[in-house]
Amino acid sequence: xxxxxxxQPEMSVQEAETVTLSCTYDTSESDYYLFWYKQPPSRQMxxxxxxxxYKQQNATxxxxxVNFQKAAKSFSLKISDSQLGDAAMYFCANNxxxxxxxxxxxxxxxxxxx
Amino acid sequence: AAGVIxxxxxxxxxxxxxxxxxxxxxxxxxxxxxxxxxxxxxxxxLISFYEKMQSDKGSIPDRFSAQQFSxxxxxxxxxxxxxxxxxxxxxxxxxxGGSLQETQYFGPGTxxxxx
Numbered sequence: 001x002x003x004x005x006x007x008q009p010e011m012s013v014q015e016a017e018t019v020t021l022s023c024t025y026d027t028s029e030s031d032y033y034l035f036w037y038k039q040p041p042s043r044q045m046x047x048x049x050x051x052x053x054y055k056q057q058n059a060t061x062x063x064x065x066v067n068f069q070k071a072a073k074s075f076s077l078k079i080s081d082s083q084l085g086d087a088a089m090y091f092c093a094n095n096x097x098x099x100x101x102x103x104x105x106x107x108x109x110x111x112x113x114x
Numbered sequence: 115a116a117g118v119i120x121x122x123x124x125x126x127x128x129x130x131x132x133x134x135x136x137x138x139x140x141x142x143x144x145x146x147x148x149x150x151x152x153x154x155x156x157x158x159x160l161i162s163f164y165e166k167m168q169s170d171k172g173s174i175p176d177r178f179s180a181q182q183f184s185x186x187x188x189x190x191x192x193x194x195x196x197x198x199x200x201x202x203x204x205x206x207x208x209x210x211g212g213s214l215q216e217t218q219y220f221g222p223g224t225x226x227x228x229x
Contacts, residue, residue: 037220043202045157045220091156095218100208101147101170102218104156 002027002094006105013082014113020067021077021108023092032096034068034075039107040088048090051075079110087112116140118207118221126227127195135190135224139207145169146188147218148180149204157204163188195228202226 003026013019025034036048051059051068058066063080079086092105119138127133139146145164149157159172163182174180177195182188186207192199202225206218 035217042222043151043225044222045204045206047217047219050217100216100218101159101162101172102149102157102206103159106156 002029002032002096002103004092004094004103004105006092006108008108009106010109010111012111012113013079013086015082015084017082018078018080019082019110021079021090021092021110023075023077023105025073025075025092025094027073027094027096029096032094034066035093035095035102036064036066036077037091037093037104038086038088039091040085045091049077082112084112084114086110118205118219120203120205120221120224122224123222124225124227126229128229129195129197131195131228133192133195133226135192135203135205135226137188137190137205137207137221139186139188139205140219143207143209143219144186145208145210145216146182146186147206147208148174148188148190149206151202151204151223152198153201155201160190192226197228200226200228 005024032053034051038046049061067076089107091107093102147162148160151157160174162170166182180190202223205221208216208218
């Protein structure tokens with residue numbers, strides 16, 4: 001069984017600044033992927049970034065990057081040059097096992113101050 | 115690009131009624147997942163299908179059933195609705211039987227309110 005823990009329920013960042021959202025996970029699988037999904041007020045689930053567990057290089061997508069520490073089972077999301085549109089709920093998720101269902105953390109609400 | 119389509123987008127039902135939610139995956143996607151997100155909660159996996167066969171089952175109540183059809187669309191049937199079934203129901207689709215490297219793409223969700 002896998003678990004995903006997001007211990008910070010809320011965070012706030014000033015526009016144009018950088019913020020890091022934390023996530024830890026636990027899985028008994030050797031092959032797995034990690035994801036960050038964004039859920040704005042519309043409640044659409046939008047994939048932000050994903051990381052393959054077998055890759056040592058941290059994934060990057062424009063202003064979004066991750067810090068993947070496999071031994072520590074940590075997977076944090078860094079948002080650079082924060083924009084007002086980044087305000088949303090962010091979920092960390094893990095998939096593993098034969099059928100790849102996603103296990104989500106509780107989410108973190110990010111607010112961006114103008 | 116085509117996305118996952120869910121219908122209806124909003125649904126209001128009375129207790130003990132029945133509801134059917136539909137999901138149309140992205141073209142060529144053969145795997146469908148259903149998730150339930152309660153108010154203020156994270157999405158919880160319900161059930162998944164690959165090539166019209168159930169591939170995995172999560173915390174889905176016995177009152178719920180689902181299937182995938184030959185055109186890969188899926189339907190989630192919910193009977194004897196309870197107040198606690200009020201939630202946002204997501205469908206997601208992926209390629210290749212839901213293998214790990216394939217990303218799940220989510221639909222906009224169906225908001226179910228049970229009164």
